[in-house]
Amino acid sequence: MQGDLVISADFGTSGVKVGVVDGDLNVLARVTETYPLTLGAGGIAEQNPDDWWGGLTRAVAELRQQIPDLRDRASVMVFSAQLCGLICADETGHALRPCMTWLDKRGSALVQALIGGFPQVHGYQVGKLARWLRLANGAPAKNGMDAAAKILWMHHHEPEIMDRTRWLIDAKDWLVHRATGVMTTSPESANLSWMMDSRSGREGWSPQLAKIVGAPLEKLAPIVTADTLVDTLTPQAAAELGLSPNTQVLAGTSDVTAAALGSGEMEDGALHISLATSAWIAGFLPNRRLSVPYSYATVTSGLDMRPLLIASQENAGSALDWAAKVTAGANAHPGDDLGPPQPDDPFFLPWLAGERMPVDNDALRGTFFDLSLHHDATAMRRAALEGVALNLRWAMSKISREKGLRKTGPITLVGGGAANPQMAQMLADALNRDILVGETRHAGMLGTATLAAKTMGWAASPAEAATRLRSRPNAHYTPDSARVDALAVRAARLEKLRRAAIRSYTA
Incomplete structure (x- = not known):
């Protein structure tokens, strides 16, 4: 050396x-x-x-x-x-x-033709889907994002x-x-x-x-x-x-494994959230998992082929940046003070570039609901912040059914969006879980560095080195009980609006 x-x-x-x-x-x-x-x-x-x-x-x-x-x-x-x-x-x-x-996503129509046919389920020809699931624990996404x-x-x-x-x-x-x-x-x-x-x-x-x-x-x-x-x-x-x-x-x-290492959450069943341009909920598990209806699965990670559950959503920081710029100008920032939430704030679906999970549909688009004449730019930016948090709550409601995942306790938040205190608190309230914020914009870079731990003699493995990072949070957000209850009510209302929106794009 x-x-x-x-x-x-x-x-x-x-x-x-x-x-x-x-x-x-x-x-x-x-x-x-x-x-x-x-x-x-x-x-x-x-x-x-x-x-x-x-x-x-x-x-x-x-x-x-x-x-x-x-x-x-x-x-x-x-x-x-x-x-x-x-x-x-x-x-x-x-x-x-x-x-x-x-x-x-130029290949979306071509891949849909490849995976389709009769009889089919969720857009996949049954025989083809069975082959892919058995061997690869998944199949090409209908939105065309995969290399296939x-x-x-x-x-x-x-x-x-x-x-x-x-x-x-x-x-x-x-x-x-x-x-x-x-x-x-x-x-x-x-x-x-x-x-x-x-x-x-x-x-x-x-x-x-x-x-x-x-x-x-x-x-x-x-x-x-x-x-x-x-x-x-x-x-x-x-x-x-x-x-x-x-x-x-x-x-x-990959960026997903680097973020997992950077979060420090290395035990099976422990979850973290990465919030950047897109967002994902992830965690290691002892074996392969898959949900065709909700479009998530484990991927084989570079850490000794260890399965890493990934539930990935297309729009997060990108939606917040968009809302800030279109409502407040090019110099606006998602972290600007938005004031306290109001009971009649509008709702927002952040599907500006389609969605991947728990609905895989590239045709979905972002939508504001319940806009009134008295709503201003600040209310719309608050709605965007809440919309991203409730979109992640929607994802969490599906993956939480998996056996072996921790259903309680803190969740580590990494990625550039984690640097926004309002976003971190909104997630704590939306998920009703403590949120630990570790490295924000540089978690992936720091997690990547742990891959050299064995070569450098720093630790016996990258996972052992990464575990040290969990004990170094920069901030800790606890759920506000009043906001937890209020967001639960708003999430129920948004669920009805969401179902109607999905139907309008799939009819």
């Missing part, structure tokens, strides 16, 4: 958070660099992978200014990144076109690119290859491509499922666990980053 520090980079949709972490899991320096996202009609949502690498090089350059001896002290570099993207790369790892990110849908779209619309493609990979896979020249993928990316056999002891690519999607097995990267040592930096990558070529690079993980 050449040094005592780890460089951890968490690549999100809007930017990368990069930090330098020591053996006590203290962040000695951190930088956030943004990069563009191209949105277009028809569900286009693309990014240039070179922009991710550019953000990383700028961030590391700034970190070297903050820690002048970083080149000598950085022993390990590790990445986490957004899931469900598709990069078509050539033999050298060069991206042949922009990455279709998780937000890109994107591969179908590429076959239909850009077959010349598919012919030139050597590797079908996700965002983190490209980054690790850019750093090391070695191609790998994570269990999470493989599982959510719906081409992986996720049965315990049989984890690996499924020839049967890959054939259905139309992905040759030789174009799928080897699946490795998150703390696997891949290689050291290539001379080119080391020069661009200003780091030693002896810096070791780990396989890394």
Whole structure:
């Protein structure tokens, strides 16, 4: 080992958070660099992978200014990144076109045709669904967000690119290859491509499922666990980053597993909530779980293939940002003071980009209910805040039926939205659970750093290192009994409105 520090980079949709972490899991320096996202009609949502690498090089350059001896002290570099993207790369790892990110849903019609047929249940042909559930513990989402849908779209619309493609990979896979020249993928990316056999002891690519999607097995990267040592930096990558070529690079993980590590909730059945652009409720379980009606399941995590329950919702911070800007201008912030809730505040469904769970329907759209002439911009922003909280309450009401999940006690909240005290308190009241706020905007980056714990000698495993983070909350919110009761009444009213709204989009 050449040094005592780890460089951890968490690549999100809007930017990368990069930090330098020591053996006590203290962040000695951190930088956030943004990069563009191209949105277009028809569900286009693309990014240039070179922009991710550019953000990383700028961030590391700034970190070297903050820690002048970083080149000598950085022993390990590790990445986490957004899931469900598709990069078509050539033999050298060069991206042949922009990455279709998780937000890109151009393949929704194609994947619905693939999974459909008679007889069907919940939009899936029964025989196909049974095969996917048995092998992968899930099936491609109807909204087109998964890599399977994107591969179908590429076959239909850009077959010349598919012919030139050597590797079908996700965002983190490209980054690790850019750093090391070695191609790998994570269990999470493989599982959510719906081409992986996720049965315990049989984890690996499924020839049967890959054939259905139309992905040759030789174009799928080897699946490795998150703390696997891949290689050291290539001379080119080391020069661009200003780091030693002896810096070791780990396989890394997904944003969902990084957030789980950052929350510190490592025991089976313990839940955490990540609240950022989107939101999810997650927690580790001892075996696979699945709900077809409510569109959630466990995914095979990079932590020794351990099942991680994920109930993901499409709109959270994005809906709050939207409400702030359209009601109060471009400089408004979701954390601005909104005043006390009023009994006749409007209701809000935050489905501005469709929904994933507990209803998987890309056609759903955001809606205000019960607006009156006396309601102002502040009331609408309060409604948005409550709407996101009650949407998570809706999700929690479905997953809480699972055996082995903790039904009481505190829930850790991470992600950028956790920095909003009003949001944290609203969640405590909506869920009637204590909310512990740990690292907010940098939980994923800190959780990613724990993957280096064994390599660095900091702990016996990433999970052991991550457990230490649970004892370091920054804030604690307890439910207000009056607001708990008031929100229960409003949630019952919203449930009726929600059902009517869903019917209007599915009729």
